[in-house]
Structure formats: C-alpha cells, structure tokens
Amino acid sequence: MAPETDDRRDRKDFSPAPVITALHTANFVPALLNAVNAVVPFNGALLTRIYLDRRPGHVYDTVRAERRQLVVDQYLDTAYLLDPIYNAFVQGLGDSVLRLRDVAPDHFRRSTYFKHYYGNIDLADELAVLVRLPDRSALFMSLGRLGGEPRFLSREVTVLRRELEVIAALVRKHFDRPAPPPPPQPDVTTSITEALDTFGEGVLTAREQEIATLILRGHSTASISEVTGTAVGTVKIHRKNLYRKLRISSQSELLARFLGAVMA
Structure with missing residues (x-):
C-alpha cells in the first residue's frame, strides 16, 4: 500500500x-x-x-x-x-x-x-x-x-x-446543563426501528424488517449474511420476499417507503 x-x-x-x-x-x-x-x-x-x-x-x-x-x-x-x-x-x-x-x-x-x-x-x-x-x-x-x-x-x-x-x-x-425539551413538532417516528415497523407492520416478518434495515444502511448481501448469521442464499430470498410484499422493485423504492413512513 x-x-x-x-x-x-x-x-x-x-x-x-x-x-x-x-x-x-x-x-x-x-x-x-x-x-x-x-x-x-x-x-x-x-x-x-x-x-x-x-x-x-x-x-x-x-x-x-x-x-x-x-x-x-x-x-x-x-x-x-x-x-x-x-x-x-x-x-x-x-x-x-x-x-x-x-x-x-x-x-x-x-x-x-x-x-x-x-x-x-x-x-x-x-x-x-x-x-x-x-x-x-x-x-x-x-x-x-x-x-x-x-x-x-x-x-x-x-x-x-x-x-x-x-x-x-x-x-x-x-453543555453542563440537561438538554432543553424538544420544541413542538409533528408526531413523527424518531427511530429507524419504529419507522420500519410502521411501513412493514403486518406485512414483513421480523427477519425481513431486519434485512430491510441493513439494506437501507448500505450493507451488501454478503455483509447482511455475516451480520445476521444467515446463508447468502437465504438473505437473497428474504430480500426478494420483502420487495414482493412491499410491492417494490428497487432500493430507491425501499428508501422512498422508509421516508414516507418516517414522515407519515
């Protein structure tokens, strides 16, 4: 190097x-x-x-x-x-x-x-x-x-x-004082887990929600396999299934669905 x-x-x-x-x-x-x-x-x-x-x-x-x-x-x-x-x-x-x-x-x-x-x-x-x-x-x-x-x-x-x-x-x-209370704001989701639950609730399995999270964060199929302890082939099946259940065909659509859930 x-x-x-x-x-x-x-x-x-x-x-x-x-x-x-x-x-x-x-x-x-x-x-x-x-x-x-x-x-x-x-x-x-x-x-x-x-x-x-x-x-x-x-x-x-x-x-x-x-x-x-x-x-x-x-x-x-x-x-x-x-x-x-x-x-x-x-x-x-x-x-x-x-x-x-x-x-x-x-x-x-x-x-x-x-x-x-x-x-x-x-x-x-x-x-x-x-x-x-x-x-x-x-x-x-x-x-x-x-x-x-x-x-x-x-x-x-x-x-x-x-x-x-x-x-x-x-x-x-x-910053030796506690943080001020948050200003009034719309009732929005404040964690990625909540956001994924919102748009996947009743549709995706827990494993599919986890894989959706990892896809959005930028993990490859091999990395998702390592993180979840799941075979690469199984990860691909889960990805295909969650896309089908959400009626999407790309990561761009997955991100759009995620952002829609956050701002809903």
Whole structure:
C-alpha cells in the first residue's frame, strides 16, 4: 500500500486557551472549531446534539444559506436515521474521533441513501467528533471536506484523538446543563426501528424488517449474511420476499417507503 501523503504544511498545535475563554458564551463553538481546524483542516461543519429517542437538535453550522435545505434540514428531518455515525451512537459508541468510512457498511457508497443525501451535498469525506453528555445525549461534530479536497488521513485522525480528552472536557463543561425539551413538532417516528415497523407492520416478518434495515444502511448481501448469521442464499430470498410484499422493485423504492413512513 502506498504511504499516505498530505501537502498541508501550516498546521498549528491545538490551543485550548481561546476555547476556555469562550466557555458558556456564543463564541464557544466557533472557538472550538477554530482550534480543531488548526490541527486538522476542514471546509465545513455541522454540529448537532443527538438523542436516542428524538430528532437531533441543531447546535451550529457553517453551511451557506442556499445549501441549508440539502445539508442541514434534510439531515435533521430524516437523513440522520440512516447515518452510520448516528447508528454507532445508538449502539453505544463513546467519545470518539473517526471517519465516515471507519464505521460505514461495505456498500454504503453504493446505497441509494448515500446517493440521496451525501451525493447531493458534494461531500468528499467526513470526520466525526462525538462527545457523550451526561443526559445520554451527545454532541456530534461533523467536519467535512468537499469534492476535490483530499480525504482525511489516518494520521490526522490519530492527531485529533490525542486532543479528544481535552475537547470532551471542554464540551461537557460548556453543555453542563440537561438538554432543553424538544420544541413542538409533528408526531413523527424518531427511530429507524419504529419507522420500519410502521411501513412493514403486518406485512414483513421480523427477519425481513431486519434485512430491510441493513439494506437501507448500505450493507451488501454478503455483509447482511455475516451480520445476521444467515446463508447468502437465504438473505437473497428474504430480500426478494420483502420487495414482493412491499410491492417494490428497487432500493430507491425501499428508501422512498422508509421516508414516507418516517414522515407519515
């Protein structure tokens, strides 16, 4: 394997002093992002507070106004449910620095979901910083590089992980109060399991619902076989049956049915 290369030669050290000064002020997140950017450069950021039982809450972003609907609103409405990093949080991931490809399923970039969301926002790569908060929520910092930019290198992840303990302490100090109650919103499904149950209830078996979930998340047939402990041939039969029962013929239609269930 060829060695990683990176021509960014003007990196600075992570400096917590301005972030400490900005604690409990509106300047905290910009100061934190500036400090992180000095260590690992990125083009844009979206910060959300994520939960196990409700939609994410918007914290901060650097997205241009004309791109907000594609990048921010779509994520907060539905796209988060199929996000590999959000799923890792639901599965119990602790404080972490990781790239999207470190946790994404094997066929994630081929999935309809990837094309539907990531393809539309021209994201070359994503680096996530996840900090668990005392109320079982977490601050999710999504740091992006756009098309044409180099992908995040493993050594950049290593460098930022060295600062994670300090970053996490600062984040927990700033967000040291319980999350505010969610604002009034339509009665929407807030977990992928509930969404799949909604559109598959009384139609799909439990195994078919599980396989539908894995398909939507970007798992290949071989990966689904490994995750479920089911033979490849059996997975193919389940996939064929769930498509037939839902009266669909493609993953695009499966995603459309899923999104319809979420927003119903």
